[in-house]
Structures are given as C-alpha cells and as structure tokens.
Amino acid sequence: MVKHEVTLVRIYLRESEHILGKIVDYLHDKAKVRGMTVLRAVEGFSENGKLRTSFLVDLSLDLPLIIEFYEEPNKAEVIITELLNEFHLPHIVSSSMWVCSL
Structure with a gap:
C-alpha cells in the first residue's frame, strides 16, 4: 500500500450564483484536477442566517452546493489562488490528508 499526501478542497456556493458550470469547466479543462464531485444540499444556511431548503413543490431553488476535489498540496494551493x-469565492476550505492506494 502506498500513501500519498493530498489537499482536500471544498468550495461552498449557492445555485443562484450561477457559476457552478464555470468552476467545473475550470477544474476539468484548465486545472486538470484528478477528480471532482458536486454535492447539492437539501437544506442549509450561511453566515447571514437565511435558511434555504428544498421541497417537492419548489419551482425556483437556491440551495447550497459543494464542489469537492483533492490534489497534490502544491498544485491545490495554486488552484485555490486562481x-x-x-x-471571488467567499468560502473555500482545504485540509491536508493521506490517500492510500495499492
């Protein structure tokens, strides 16, 4: 088993910001990250305290989104800066961790 140090990066945004596609394109085409996942929350709130939630009858949604990827620490730092x-993302969280592979 081989261990690799990586940086896990989580980008928090909302659907109403309409930048998800641009960020995904950047991560895939320009940054060429190893892999990425987008998570769509069913409920959440931010620092302003406004609760956002999803119900079956919702026509317009402004739910929280999380874009998550991991990369080598040096490359992740460059990507975060870019x-x-x-x-102009307000919330990016990163953490160092180890990934094990065969």
Whole structure:
C-alpha cells in the first residue's frame, strides 16, 4: 500500500450564483484536477442566517452546493489562488490528508 499526501478542497456556493458550470469547466479543462464531485444540499444556511431548503413543490431553488476535489498540496494551493482570483469565492476550505492506494 502506498500513501500519498493530498489537499482536500471544498468550495461552498449557492445555485443562484450561477457559476457552478464555470468552476467545473475550470477544474476539468484548465486545472486538470484528478477528480471532482458536486454535492447539492437539501437544506442549509450561511453566515447571514437565511435558511434555504428544498421541497417537492419548489419551482425556483437556491440551495447550497459543494464542489469537492483533492490534489497534490502544491498544485491545490495554486488552484485555490486562481479560483479566488477568477471567481471571488467567499468560502473555500482545504485540509491536508493521506490517500492510500495499492
């Protein structure tokens, strides 16, 4: 088993910001991250305290989204800096961890 140190990055945004596609394109085409997952929340709130929730009858949604990827620490740092400069994202969280592979 081989261990690799990586940085896990989570980007928090809302559907109403309409930048999900641009960020996904950037991560896939320009940054060429190893892999990425987008999570769509069913409920959440941010620092302003406004609760956002989903019901079956909703026509217009403004739910929380999380974009998550991991990458080598140095490359992740460059990607985070570029994301902040290009998209002015208010909430990015990163953490170092180990990934084990055969």
